[in-house]
Amino acid sequence: MTLNKSRSERAIHTNIQPSHLSHKMSHSHLEIEKNHFPIDPNNPAVEFSHADIGYPGHLVLQNLNFTVKSGEYIGIVGPNGSGKTSLLKTLLYVLPPLSGNVLVFGKPLNKKSRNIIGYVPQMNPIPKDFPLCVSEAVLMGRYGQIGLFHRPTKHDYEMVHHALVQVHMHEFANRPIGHLSGGEQQKILIARALAKNPSILLLDEPTSALDFEMTRSVFHLVDELHQKYGLTILMVHHNVNLIRKHCGRLFVLDGTIRFDGSPENPNADKAIAIAYNLNEE
């Protein structure tokens, strides 16, 4: 929490990239990102008040009231259709709230909020021969900043390099992405989300297609990003036990937030049992 606050403060008060991204950057690149969403570190990272989420005619999550402090690591669990992905889509402004207010660092959620929110989707298989190398795939994470008709600058390539360093995959930069293992490809997708230098990282079942070893490796990486760089993290995951071990705060969703608190809280078990209909068995 403190770590993240100081990071955000540095970014604002000195108008530079956070230090972890800029140790190799020249002064010409130490400037605030174009279209950067203004961050006020005194405000919570995310704030939902009386927000309804869903599609016209189909309410998925209703009356959401919660605050996510800067630097928190939140695990989100719930059965299929409980609204986990819809919650992330709302934060990405792909699914704007039907009613109520959603604030990101004190500012109303809008399309520009995406500039400070990194998103890691569920992994789809990448064809082995797809003509794209790792660094090109990560660079795609900066296309929102680069803009239409513009070419990537030196600064963009530096950000790509730093994102790859953050996920310990910089040695793979020139490899075809289809040649990497599933776990490595997922780390590249995390690097793609980090390439825009986000303050909030959303992960939607990032290990759904991975075996246990690779899942553990991805979780360790997310833990490191949280601890070392103070990122605010919201991760949707199906493995309730695993996510509880790693996150600092747990949401159990079931049409609304059935539980919001410490993963060690005994009430979490009850909420999970109710959400997953385990009491009947």
Place this chain on the structure above:
Amino acid sequence: MTTILDFFDNLQYAYLQRALFSTIIVGIVCGLIGVFIILKGMSFLGAGIAHSCFAGGALAILLGIDPFFTIFAFGEATALIIGYINKRDKSSQNDTAVGIMFSLSMALAILFVGLNKEYNTNIQSLLFGNALLITNENFIRLLVISATVLVIFFLLKKELLFIIFDESMAKISGISVNLLNYLFVGMIAAIVTISLRAIGAILVFAMIVTPAAAAYQWTYKINRMLLLSALFGGLSSFFGMILSFIFDLPTGSTIVLMVTFIFGISFIFSPKRNTPSLISSKDQATHTKNCRYCRDLSQIEDCPYCQEEEHHEMLVNQGGEVNNDFE
């Protein structure tokens, strides 16, 4: 007998210059656009649009008007309808909409040809192409449309590639995915329209797909693939024209034969299938069993942790025994 020297001698004539440069431009532009078409898995789209362009041409011949505008209109309309169906009906595959439009346009083409009671050689040239019949006006149109398509293509290259690689993330990044998808199919229609005169409705499909498919065999880098595909398209047009001249054969056919030959060579000698392994297949099996980084890789060379000789030897010397000494 006509020789290659006769071909270059005859290049002093404007009709042959137009034919040569038109086919080379068509080969280059089709080759570039074709890369994104095959990566997007829309190979059949070129055939669908080409046949609807043929229907447009047949209508123009029936009405006795300049076929350029009807060909262009039919091509663009088909591209937009296919794009719309794909956008609205996510359950059907790209090819479903193309298949529907393909058969509809062929039905229309046959209808227009049937209504035209007089035999017209223009219909045959639309189907099979004849680069030697390209007029100065057609050549200028080809230049203008090719230049426009190439400028748009290179300006939007990175966004188009992002959409192909991960459409949902492209949308989240703020890219107008629907608009660019429409623009892309519109560009394909424009390219098919200008290619029709040179190589014909049936063979334009080959010029879109084959150079890109050949380039795909050689590289893992998108820029190299674009370069190779344009090169293959341009070279096959050049040599196809020469063959056509020397042996007095239809131009479209010789060009497609050339590009298919290039594909055959690329397929046989593709480094993607012929990379020599560092160690024997038996040792590789042992290695991939033991090295946790190699498990999902088909070639050991792909594993960054196995580049060091020591590591290699250690893995090979383990002889397949499982090491239970965990740290």
